[in-house]
Amino acid sequence: xxxxxxxxxxxxxxxxxxxxxxxxxxxxxxxxxxxxxxxxxxxxxxxxxxxxxxxxxxxxxxxxxxxxxxxxxxxxxxxxxxxxxxxxxxxxxxxxxxxxxxxxxxxxxxxxxxxxxxxxxxxxxxxxxxxxxxxxxxxxxxxxxxxxxxxxxxxxxxxxxxxxxxxxxxxxxxxxxxxxx
Numbered sequence: 177x178x179x180x181x182x183x184x185x186x187x188x189x190x191x192x193x194x195x196x197x198x199x200x201x202x203x204x205x206x207x208x209x210x211x212x213x214x215x216x217x218x219x220x221x222x223x224x225x226x227x228x229x230x231x232x233x234x235x236x237x238x239x240x241x242x243x244x245x246x247x248x249x250x251x252x253x254x255x256x257x258x259x260x261x262x263x264x265x266x267x268x269x270x271x272x273x274x275x276x277x278x279x280x281x282x283x284x285x286x287x288x289x290x291x292x293x294x295x296x297x298x299x300x301x302x303x304x305x306x307x308x309x310x311x312x313x314x315x316x317x318x319x320x321x322x323x324x325x326x327x328x329x330x331x332x333x334x335x336x337x338x339x340x341x342x343x344x345x346x347x348x349x350x351x352x353x354x355x356x357x
Contacts, residue, residue, distance in 0.1 A: 224317020
């Protein structure tokens with residue numbers, strides 16, 4: 177039997193529940209404000225930093241880092257949508273070597289679950305943002321950055337919830353057998 181997905185294979189997995197679709201889209205949205213904020217700094221706006229604090233962010237290396245971080249984090253967040261869309265069940269045909277194939281469910285679940293864990297550990301400390309002074313930010317900047325970064329605390333838990341939904345639809349209840357080559 178071929179590794180290529182057949183219409184029967186693609187249809188053997190139930191559609192994602194509405195809550196999971198909403199959570200997947202929310203993931204992309206909670207990452208967006210921080211990325212847009214960093215891009216404003218790449219464009220030369222202090223974005224809440226003091227003059228002294230902003231000087232170190234004016235280097236080409238810092239700008240490249242902020243731009244790359246913004247793009248990569250948004251792309252990673254958008255991958256969550258693949259857990260609730262058909263391209264998470266059968267990879268798009270334009271992907272070299274893997275296009276048109278159904279990924280093994282655990283090859284999707286394990287990285288997504290690990291990502292959810294890492295993101296939760298990474299962003300949870302921002303719950304205490306308001307407890308620490310940030311002398312390189314203005315008063316308004318401190319408030320704005322806090323509000324912009326607070327949604328990132330939800331990224332890991334949202335990804336975890338969508339991953340559990342994917343797991344239930346693709347692995348639980350014996351559905352993994354439909355993916356065997």
